[in-house]
Amino acid sequence: MSALQFLKNAKLEEVSVKPRAAGGRSKQWNPNPTSLAIRLWKDGSVFPSQALVDQFDLEYKIATITKVALPLKEGQTEEDQKFKNEYYYVSGPGNGFDVIDSRRWPSYKADGDTLFISPVQKDQAKVDLFSSVGYNEEDGTPKNSVMEQGANSFGKSTLLDAVKEIYGIELTAEREYVDLLVVEKLEDFNIVETFSKEVTFLPKVIVRGEEKGKADMQRREKAKIYLFAPASALGVEETSDEKPEDQENEEENRNDSIPRG
Helix, strand or coil: CCCCHHHHHCEECCCCCCCCCCCCCCCCCCCCCCCCEEEEECCCCEEECHHHHHHHCCCCCCCEEEEEECCCCCCCCHHHCCEEEEEECCCCCCEEEEEEEHHHCCCEECCCCCEEEEEEECCCCCCCECCCCCEECCCCEECCCCCCCCCCHHHHHHHHHHHHHHHCCCCCCCCCEEEEEEECEECCEEHHHHHCCCEEEEEEECCCCCCCCCEEEEEEECCCCEEEEEHHHHCCCCCCCCCCHHHHHHHHHHHHHCCCC
């Protein structure tokens, strides 16, 4: 039986949100390619499965990059001119993910806690996972694939502790990673239908400025909310890492060059 059965009696209540003032052997980095999962490593780095990338349009897109001059401040001259890059994507920017900790979600009411995950366009504010990448300015191509990037900022600051505290899984030298599944239904209980609303305020943490570390909320429209949990909490078997020998050899040749930042 799933340890998350309590979700069948969970509900979301309306909550008013006050506006905030402006201010050795080669590793298999990614989960089984056919699973809908994200592999979280002990250093906080995250790698999606191929199926997840395909279903939720997570891959970074080729961009047209335009340099735009920033307004000069009083007393500045042309020698002080600074520029910013603006990016245009013919087919849209693709998606990243919001990760939702039920303990910090005021509208969530249940007898237990879990993590949720929600796809959101990469260009929206405060996207937790797979939101940005470096670009080659000469041709607008991404410097890394989302399958290989392995960014660890959110994993290190937030996700490792959440997985330990909610699911009881601590990543160490003995257990280097855990696969977190993206789940639409829990048996006959539809997670997406139950928790998705026209407008949702999701819990966030301020990461810059004087209010760094304080709780915050982010408004999302028509966000689809999925369960985000390890197989052990769902009462199912872990996915296998077995893969064809030619894939193994290909990965051994490339893994040493995977960026870990």
